[in-house]
Amino acid sequence: MFYGILxxxxxxxxxxxxxxxxxxxxxxxxxxxxxxxxxxxxGLNTLVHSPxxxxxSALILxxxxxLEAEKSFETIYIDLFATQNLQDLTKQFGEALxxxxxxxxxxxxxxxxxxxxxxxxSFSMDGSPQLDLGITGTQVNLSLNRLFDYLGxxxxxxxxxxxxxxxxxxxPEKAEAxxxxxxxxxDNVFFIFSGSSDHILQNMFYSAKQPxxxxxxxxxxxxxxxxxxxxxxxxxxxxxxxxxxxxAVAHILDFTETHTYxxxxxxxxxxxxxxxxxxxxxxxxxxxxYIENRKIDYLGIYNLLxxxxxxxxxxxxxxxxxxxxxxxxxxxxxxxxxxxxxxQALNALVGKEMVYRANEGYKVYDVFFMRFLERYF
Ligand SMILES: Nc1ncnc2c1ncn2[C@@H]1O[C@H](COP(=O)(O)OP(=O)(O)OP(=O)(O)O)[C@@H](O)[C@H]1O
Ligand SMILES: [Mg+2]
Numbered sequence: 001m002f003y004g005i006l007x008x009x010x011x012x013x014x015x016x017x018x019x020x021x022x023x024x025x026x027x028x029x030x031x032x033x034x035x036x037x038x039x040x041x042x043g044l045n046t047l048v049h050s051p052x053x054x055x056x057s058a059l060i061l062x063x064x065x066x067l068e069a070e071k072s073f074e075t076i077y078i079d080l081f082a083t084q085n086l087q088d089l090t091k092q093f094g095e096a097l098x099x100x101x102x103x104x105x106x107x108x109x110x111x112x113x114x115x116x117x118x119x120x121x122s123f124s125m126d127g128s129p130q131l132d133l134g135i136t137g138t139q140v141n142l143s144l145n146r147l148f149d150y151l152g153x154x155x156x157x158x159x160x161x162x163x164x165x166x167x168x169x170x171x172p173e174k175a176e177a178x179x180x181x182x183x184x185x186x187d188n189v190f191f192i193f194s195g196s197s198d199h200i201l202q203n204m205f206y207s208a209k210q211p212x213x214x215x216x217x218x219x220x221x222x223x224x225x226x227x228x229x230x231x232x233x234x235x236x237x238x239x240x241x242x243x244x245x246x247x248a249v250a251h252i253l254d255f256t257e258t259h260t261y262x263x264x265x266x267x268x269x270x271x272x273x274x275x276x277x278x279x280x281x282x283x284x285x286x287x288x289x290y291i292e293n294r295k296i297d298y299l300g301i302y303n304l305l306x307x308x309x310x311x312x313x314x315x316x317x318x319x320x321x322x323x324x325x326x327x328x329x330x331x332x333x334x335x336x337x338x339x340x341x342x343x344q345a346l347n348a349l350v351g352k353e354m355v356y357r358a359n360e361g362y363k364v365y366d367v368f369f370m371r372f373l374e375r376y377f
Contacts, residue, residue: 009240016236017268019261021061027232027260028224029059036063039217040073040159040190045183047165047205048194050221051356052365053261056194059221060161063192067159073190074158076100076151081164086140086173087133093147094119094131101150113150117143141178148182151189158189166195169204176204180211191216198353223258233267242276248283255287255371262367266290291371298372308345311336316355316364317373323361 016025036059039046048056057079064075078092094113102109106129110121118134135143151158168175183191193216195201204212224232230249237244252270256262270278270286278286302310315334316322322330325346326339336342346362349355356365364370 011240011242011271013240015268015271016239017264017271019264019268021058023062023065025236026058026062028228029055029062032059032219032221033063033066035219036060036192037066040067040157043190045191045193045216047201047216047218048192048221049197049201049218051358052196052353053259054221054223055260056196056221057163058260060163060192060194064159064161072157074100074154074156076158076160077163078161079163080167083167083171085171086144086175086178087135089168089171089175089179090135090140090143090147091131091133094133094143095129097147097150098129098131113146114143115146117146119143140173144178144182148186148189152186154188156188159192160189161192161194163194165193166198166200166204169200176211180215183215224260226253226258229253229258229263233263236267237271237278240271242271242274242278244270244278244283245280247280248278251280251283252287257367259367265368287371291368291375294368295372295376298369299376301369302373306345306348308337308341309349312342312345313349313354313364314373314377316362317370317377320370321358321361321363325362 016022018025036046036048048060050056060077064077067073067075076096078089078096080089080092083089083092097113098106098109102112106121110119110131113119114133117139120132120134122130122132124130133143151160168179183189193205193212197220204210205214205216205218207213230246230253233249233252234244234246248270252266253263256266266287269290270283273286274282305313311334312325315330315336316325318334319330324330326343328339330336331339331342346355350357350362354365354369355362357363364373
């Protein structure tokens with residue numbers, strides 16, 4: 001009895017549909033993990049790309065969790081999202097190595113990694129260590145050299161993931177060329193590059209003029225399959241002694257188009273806004289209320305668009321996806337102007353990352369925004 005109470009998870013304890021990576025509540029991705037693992041074992045670097053919020057970062061963290069558990073590779077994850085130049089990259093890289101290899105004595109770590117260079121340590125409000133690098137120009141290259149040398153000297157198999165790798169393209173330096181030189185030199189360190197599949201990343205890896213041209217294997221992350229996601233959702237509810245019916249799950253996955261982030265958000269709501277069982281009417285109430293609550297935000301975004309773009313994005317939302325946006329029947333059905341001004345508006349929306357080109361045609365990027373447009377216009 002006593003153990004029973006300890007072991008059975010209570011709904012109030014936590015929500016399994018976290019919006020942060022959690023190894024315990026991670027859905028599927030077995031093929032992708034195997035592919036990445038095989039590449040590492042065979043000494044190949046990999047580019048991981050997909051539209052936003054499908055689960056690239058979580059996939060890499062899950063792979064790293066597995067590799068660390070197996071002790072087959074040491075893993076280093078570097079998020080380049082907020083970086084603007086090679087110095088920022090070096091700082092992120094340095095901080096990652098400090099935490100990983102010198103967590104017990106950070107000051108000593110700084111001395112070891114950046115000996116003779118202007119580097120010191122400070123602590124942010126939440127107590128996390130921050131590296132202060134007073135380096136510019138050639139010293140940046142020297143510091144990077146030290147960091148890669150350090151990894152080389154470990155004589156262990158190491159995998160480094162650079163997430164949001166497309167940021168490099170906007171650095172003022174020839175960062176890709178610099179990094180490529182270091183990367184090619186390593187024989188115990190393998191790399192995963194990750195980012196959203198926009199034209200910047202495409203250009204970095206598929207243009208013959210660029211340093212990273214054909215330097216890696218590549219995988220485009222797709223949506224998790226509907227049956228896998230449905231089974232995962234049911235399992236999560238059951239782990240907490242609650243239940244969700246098949247048709248409620250089907251409605252949620254239909255509403256979110258099985259896009260990972262949106263599914264997690266709605267399931268998170270369904271989990272804590274319901275009692276013992278979630279049935280279809282409750283699922284409808286949850287998705288409806290969610291869009292209702294976000295209405296003001298989305299209206300603000302919508303109102304910023306020029307009239308032409310408002311009409312085009314609403315038409316795409318109502319269609320779900322559109323293969324030929326200049327086709328006469330689409331233009332007539334949605335009372336859109338000439339095909340040339342519709343295409344112009346479409347290109348502007350693609351440029352703003354509000355619409356993207358998926359396999360099935362042009363789609364609204366943000367699934368909740370799509371549902372908002374569908375509902376209110
Ligand atoms: N397999 C999974 N199981 C459960 N939750 C997941 C899974 N993959 C991703 N998530 C969750 O979905 C959300 C989006 O995932 P993630 O941030 O990894 O996407 P991303 O492709 O890296 O997005 P971005 O392009 O914006 O960086 C996160 O909240 C993450 O925790
Ligand atoms: Mg990410």
